[in-house]
Amino acid sequence: MGYQKAMAILQWIALILSFLAAIQGVVDGYSVDIGVNYGLLGDDLPKPREVVNLFKAYGIGKVRLFNPDPDVLWALRGQDIDVMVGVPNENLNALAENQGAVNNWFDNNIEPYLNDVNIYFITVGNEVIPGPLGNSVWQVMQYLQNILDERSYRGIKISTVLPGTALKTSFPPSKGEFNGQSSGVMTSICGFLLFRGSPLLINVYPYFAYASNPTKTPLQYALFNSSTPVQDGNLSYYNLFDATVDAFISAMERVGGAGVEVAVTESGWPSAGNGIFTSPELAGTYNRNFMKHVTSLKGTPKRPGHYIEGFIFALFNENQKPAGVEQNFGLFYPTMKPVYTVF
């Protein structure tokens, strides 16, 4: 069988699998949830048990953890909350050594919780592509998948999280392309994602594009609040978020990933830390509009009607992050009082 023909068949299988997954999502009701990133870089954050109550009070049904933190996972036992867990970047090189290393990691960090925590996604590496850890990511993804296959954990997906800097070109969206450093490993990773029906995970921050160049990026376009589109061929873009997501989709098409879905693991807007570019009003507007966009199941101009899973960054203001905007992405203060209203 020729390579072209094999790829075509794989793309069909992936298409059918993602269609079935979408139907399953609607049946399960998870597909219209927005998720939240729960970071732990603060010395004044509430106890995980209290945080779980906060989730319940605001109806947050999905959380992303950067590490398999035992206290947090323990608190999530028996809760109706879907959990995405990260393999920490600092472990990637050691884990890529062999299958046994990954078996150990899984047995210590994931397996103990699978009975009563809804872990549905494991992310391998956060924003390490482009970079020297790219090949380790790809290797660890395969080792983890071997474990899931062997133990028949069919409900867990594997992928990796890319930053905007993985793209060499992001405008116009149709010209989206991975940069030279990431395109080799992204060919392998897109092949994996296609075969497994797993989405590529991307972090999308219109805030940074706006704040670094406010004359080029209109505020209303960054906030999902514009009524004048930016044209790309016959496609009309009303917000920078869609344009960025579609640039990633174009980049994937160039490396054989035309059948791969995307999910947005981080998006958000700081409420303070950078003068007129940041305020609770702007952050609230962005995050409410982001949530509306995700839960509307509208998709993007390139892929109308596709479900794009989304997570807001972040749950809390974290005082151990770098000073400035980085400490002010939270929906809540560490006291659990909202910074602005989203839910």
Ligand SMILES: *[C@@H]1O[C@H](CO)[C@@H](O)[C@H](O)[C@H]1NC(C)=O
């Ligand atoms: C969003 O757009 C509306 C209508 O143009 C405007 O009244 C409102 O102030 C905008 N919101 C923000 C936060 O800029």
Ligand SMILES: *[C@@H]1O[C@H](CO)[C@@H](O)[C@H](O)[C@H]1NC(C)=O
């Ligand atoms: C939009 O443009 C693309 C690429 O030029 C073309 O394949 C497609 O058919 C066009 N769609 C419509 C609705 O005109």
